[in-house]
Amino acid sequence: MDVGATMAEKILARACGKEKVTPGEIIYPFPDLITVHDWYITHAIKTLEELGVERIWDPSRVIVSTDHEVIATSVQAAERQKAARKIAEKYNISRFFDVGFGGLGHVFPVEKGFVEPGMFVLAYDTHVTNFGAVGALGIPVITEIAAVLALGTVWIQVPKTIRINLKGRLKPGVSIRDFSQWILGRISEDVFDYAIVEYGGEAFRHLGIDARHTLCNIPIEMGAKSALVEPDDFAKQYLKTRPNPVRLDWLVMPDPDAEYAEVYEFDLSEVEPQVAAPPRPDHVFPVSRCAGTKIDHAFIGSCASGLLEDLREAARILKNRTLHPGVRLFVTPATQEIMRSAEEEGIIKIFVEAGAVITPPGCGPCAGGKIGGLAAGEVSINTGTRNDPGRLGAYDAQIYLASPATVAASAIRGKITDPREFFNEGEAADEMGL
Numbered sequence: 001m002d003v004g005a006t007m008a009e010k011i012l013a014r015a016c017g018k019e020k021v022t023p024g025e026i027i028y029p030f031p032d033l034i035t036v037h038d039w040y041i042t043h044a045i046k047t048l049e050e051l052g053v054e055r056i057w058d059p060s061r062v063i064v065s066t067d068h069e070v071i072a073t074s075v076q077a078a079e080r081q082k083a084a085r086k087i088a089e090k091y092n093i094s095r096f097f098d099v100g101f102g103g104l105g106h107v108f109p110v111e112k113g114f115v116e117p118g119m120f121v122l123a124y125d126t127h128v129t130n131f132g133a134v135g136a137l138g139i140p141v142i143t144e145i146a147a148v149l150a151l152g153t154v155w156i157q158v159p160k161t162i163r164i165n166l167k168g169r170l171k172p173g174v175s176i177r178d179f180s181q182w183i184l185g186r187i188s189e190d191v192f193d194y195a196i197v198e199y200g201g202e203a204f205r206h207l208g209i210d211a212r213h214t215l216c217n218i219p220i221e222m223g224a225k226s227a228l229v230e231p232d233d234f235a236k237q238y239l240k241t242r243p244n245p246v247r248l249d250w251l252v253m254p255d256p257d258a259e260y261a262e263v264y265e266f267d268l269s270e271v272e273p274q275v276a277a278p279p280r281p282d283h284v285f286p287v288s289r290c291a292g293t294k295i296d297h298a299f300i301g302s303c304a305s306g307l308l309e310d311l312r313e314a315a316r317i318l319k320n321r322t323l324h325p326g327v328r329l330f331v332t333p334a335t336q337e338i339m340r341s342a343e344e345e346g347i348i349k350i351f352v353e354a355g356a357v358i359t360p361p362g363c364g365p366c367a368g369g370k371i372g373g374l375a376a377g378e379v380s381i382n383t384g385t386r387n388d389p390g391r392l393g394a395y396d397a398q399i400y401l402a403s404p405a406t407v408a409a410s411a412i413r414g415k416i417t418d419p420r421e422f423f424n425e426g427e428a429a430d431e432m433g434l
């Protein structure tokens with residue numbers, strides 16, 4: 001008996017010119033968009049030149065962004081940036097976003113309207129899954145990006161799809177980052193492995209595009225291949241306001257009889273603040289289990305939690321307060337546009353007055369600790385994507401992952417802190433308006 005298709009299956013079928021694809025099938029899909037970052041483009045082009053490839057498949061479909069190493073902290077880094085500029089010119093890549101012109105490459109393409117619902121994207125970096133926030137399917141291919149640039153495709157196996165339905169609303173002091181980490185402790189790694197996560201449910205009436213970025217970002221750390229959210233009316237209205245016209249021609253929804261490997265339903269109201277303790281993102285506990293742990297370092301940013309709503313969340317707690325004297329806090333807005341909006345709303349002023357260091361838009365410390373890193377034995381709580389040893393510098397430093405509110409509360413107290421303590425002081429979110 002023929003069954004319906006999931007969103008990902010429909011997108012992949014169109015991308016390889018087939019009527020239908022099934023999980024496990026080997027296909028050669030052609031992307032509508034290809035994204036590459038920083039020095040990764042230099043590595044890919046070097047590979048092509050060594051093979052005698054003199055042009056790339058379709059420069060008009062390529063976006064290159066300088067976001068992992070925005071501040072060149074060495075001559076080598078400056079040379080890599082210079083090489084990326086020359087590559088963009090030589091290979092006619094018109095959508096090259098250098099320092100100061102875009103920001104984090106997993107966020108600004110959505111923001112600018114380059115990403116459309118139903119679009120298929122191939123990328124070097126794993127967190128291209130953020131594009132699922134507007135119903136696009138982004139799949140990372142890592143080192144095979146050179147083949148994609150040369151030939152326009154590479155083989156992939158059609159992933160299975162798991163469905164997650166959300167209902168309810170988050171309680172004060174709890175954010176979508178808490179939920180995203182919470183599910184890592186409730187769905188096994190085997191289920192996530194090589195799966196597309198498809199989100200839907202009535203809770204999305206209350207979840208904006210920023211929250212959807214976070215939802216699509218986190219599962220990749222547990223082996224998921226990608227994630228995407230059903231593009232509802234909210235997403236369509238958001239896309240209509242983008243600087244570049246967004247088409248809805250490719251928009252797809254899952255069939256009512258689509259077949260899923262697993263189906264889950266979660267109530268957002270049941271979630272409390274969560275912390276992922278070292279050394280893995282799925283080593284997740286309620287914040288109470290880690291509360292009181294002394295910290296030296298904090299960071300708010302990354303493609304998981306560097307969006308405007310994330311900055312607002314942290315600023316509500318930091319407003320009229322200062323950091324603990326033993327803590328240094330780095331804040332990295334994901335994009336130039338988010339930085340501008342945060343400045344206009346007074347958020348940047350709140351961070352500066354609290355004692356935070358504002359870094360240029362991009363990946364910030366999350367990109368391997370190239371800036372704002374950790375020394376031996378130090379402890380960080382941050383909103384980055386991973387907490388494996390050495391991620392932010394010293395191998396023996398410890399990294400805890402949490403929501404922007406938890407990071408802000410902890411930076412004030414100098415130890416891991418439940419952000420609800422600040423709300424319980426009579427400062428409910430709506431009373432802490434910026």
